[in-house]
Amino acid sequence: MNSILNLQEVNKIYQSGGRDLKVLDNVSFTVEAGSTMAIVGPSGSGKTTLLGLCAGLDRASSGSVTLHDTRLNDLTENQLAALRNRYVGFIFQNFQLMPTLTAIENVMVPLELRGEKNVRPIALDLLDKVGLADRSHHYPTQLSGGEQQRVSLARAFSNQPQILFADEPTGNLDAETSEKVIQLLFDLNKQAGTTLVLVTHDLDLAAMTQRIVRIKGGKLVSDDRI
């Protein structure tokens, strides 16, 4: 299988109170295209930092990150943004919908940002898949948490990403809603054949992926394939 994401000896150091704080320490792994993987670890272990580096939201202090055969270290901010727009989808713990846009407009954003026209039918189709076609003209504040996360799912898949990063996707949802959202996430992922990398505390959720990477104190401590 081809790799879509490759990390080689990645280090991330932050300055904190005049001291260097090593958040990631020599992390290396490869993610195969179409696979699913969970990054787990205690709070403050560096999970979110790792996800940010993988998705090109931040730069490594040293080491290299390669996404879709492109070395992220060499790209400018705008090139990184274009790459994310083309190949990456995101799902966030707190949904992160644009409050000023309706559900359907939120789903259309990634496609419109790359200048595509007539994207409304695509967005409507995706909303239909997440069961929200009838609420397409509602604003985020008019939707429940579960519904907002479903809109976020539809948006994440709208640009047909090669890789999807999910950061605690059920962190803000109750158990019943979480179950539905996870089911939807894995179904859509399967249909689209997208690579899925998710960060979670939830070991049950992690167990649904093919591979679990454990982080502790910024170091990769285990890499289990299920």
Next chain:
Amino acid sequence: MAWRDSRRSRSRLVLFISSVILGIAALVAINSLGENVRRNIDTQAATLLGADLEISGNQPAPTKLRPLLDSLGEDRSEERRFASMAYFPKNGGSRLAQIRALEGTYPYYGELETIPAEAGRTFRDQQQALVDQTLMLQYDAKVGDSVKLGDVTFVIAGVLLKAPGQTGITTTVAPAVYIPLRYLEQTGLEQKGSRINYLYFFKYAPQTNVEQIVKKIEPRLELDDFDTQTVQGQKESTGRSFEDLTQFLALVGFIALLLGCVGVASAVHIYIREKLNAIALLRCLGVKSSQAFVIYLIQIVGVGFLGSVLGAALGTIIQQFLPVVLKDFLPFDLTTEISWPAVGQGVVLGTLISILFALLPLVSVRNISPLRVLRASFEPDSTAKDPLRWLIYGLILLFVFFFTYLQTNDWPEAAIFTGSILGAFLLLLAMASLMMGLVKRFFPSSWSYVWRQALANLHRPNNQTSILIVSIGLGTAFICTLILVQSLLLKRVTLSTSGNQPNVVLFDIQSNQRDEVLSLATKQGLPIIQSVPVVNMRLEEVNGLTAADLQKDTSNRVSYWIFSREYRVTFRDTLTEFEELKRGSWQGRYEGEGLVPISIEEGFAERNRLRLGDTLTFNVQGTLLSTVVGSLREVDWGGVRTSFLVIFPAGVLEEAPQFHVLLTRVESNQRSADFQRAIVQRFPNISIIDLGLVLKVLDELLEKIGFVIRFMAGFSILTGLIVLISSVLISKYQRLQESVLLRTIGASRNQIFAITALEYFFLGALAAATGILVALAGSWGLAKFTFKVDFTPQFVPILLVFLIVSGLTVLIGLANSRGILSRSPLEVLRQDV
């Protein structure tokens, strides 16, 4: 607790209050100015009049009155004041000026300020004149050149800078030329029928009770139609007019303050929303709802007080510059001092009004449940139903009402102002919502995402779009109305002189000069559009009752004020095309039997409650003439033409002392100048009004008044921009989140920049368009109903205002959003953006 809770947000709290700083500054500046004006009038009152007593009338003091005048005061001066042409032989220029022929040492207080300084005293001894500096500049005249008035040429002894009671405005309209009185007769300008004011000035020993003397002599003077003015009277009338001006300016400043307060209410609303969880936590820890309310109330009182103190300090600085802005309206030198009452009033007012407006969002603090800590969005906002909110709305209205009353001392006026403010705010808000709705509804959905996102951002939760549109829109409306009305007025005058309408008016033509003037005009190929005789007269009796009788009998239908004016009357045998007989019958020629049937203008008759059949006795320079109201006419007052309140039939006034008015049309400025020169050289007593000059004077006047209006509009726009800055900074957190999210899902820096810039452009454009629409509607109303001209607004200056307001909004918005554009997208994954 209030202090500790505010620790991390004090700078933001001060920012909220910044929008009232300017309003308070405006009020303190203007009230300080009012106080300084009052103080200056008190100390300079004598120099406003220049004497202790002034007696004035439209005729020379009759011989029988002379002994009385000669017995008054310790020192006496005399002046004749009238309009006449000043001719500058050096370059052949001539212009209508106010001639003041002076005898004696007047002014007794203050001085005629001149360059050179001694000219104000020495010109009286020789055949010399003092010429107003506007005239000197216009005709490039120098001290030592000459000016010709009537038949006499005077050497210009000095440039007149200031005379008692004179303002920049009065010198623009009627620049003065002072000459010694003893040369007046030689000028030949003092002829029968000329409109001359006769003034007598008196100086008394200090401590003399002039008011008491006036009380004694007034009835005698009134018999001969002479008026009196004392230092106290002058103080009161000058004070009253400036009271009106400062009142007006204070109310405009108050509007800026109210706009700022709406900004405060909206900012505090957002502040409280961000504090919801902290408040819920405090409630969990046992804080009562009333205690939570007090914690935030104390914070608001603190920043309200601080903002007001800053505003008062700024206002005190601004008031140092107000005399420069208002110099053309002030007849005295204005010295400024810190006015502690104005500063105190500003601080109290600012604190109170900040609290009142902040209370609106603050009352919601009482309803925050501790359960919110456990579950976000625990309950819907129910404050709209809170009866306390309505109480606060009522208190705000009452406050506005009482503040206005304090400024105007007039209950109905205060009620009208409060109602108008409420109406104007609601109208602007309605306009703002309508504009937003229309743009949202009709904005092309095919336009790119960047444009649509920028527009959608105006609806961001907790947005301050409406208040920004209202405040910036109001300022724009002020400025545009000014531009539109200015062009309307100029157009009104220009229109009156277009086509075959007359554009040059000659008056004070004596009967023996009339034929020669007509032939001179005809020789120059100028049309005689109108040539009308005018007779000056005063009213002695109405239905057998004198002014004194009517003053005693207040129940009489006829108004006493009918006696207070001088009547300029014409006589002819036909009505003109601009007059329409409404009631009674018009008799063109008087055959010598019975009372003379005259025609009265309908509106004038209504105002003074005159009816057909009323008898009026006129005093035509000593001769009494009994008349009866035979008809009422409607007169079209528009256009350049002579119109009269009272018309006599032919066959009565032909031999009365009279002057003639001639209206003609001159096609070019050069021909007009040639014609005027020929007239002034041949007939120096004739006065000429050139409509070209009137246009120029009007333009200058409007420019001066406009400056004051622009100054006040500036407060409103600046308040809007400060509300904008605080709104941008307050919503920074949300903007950051949105911008970072867009970066995360692939937006380029340019796209984010374009969205931000376009958002502010939409905001500025909507605000400017709202203001312009209000101004257009108002000016249309003025054009249609007041000026009665077609409304064809000038779009270039309006477009410029639109671009400047929109551009300024974009600049300020972007300048305050710099940090947002450069944030790392990783922050979207973290909570502490």
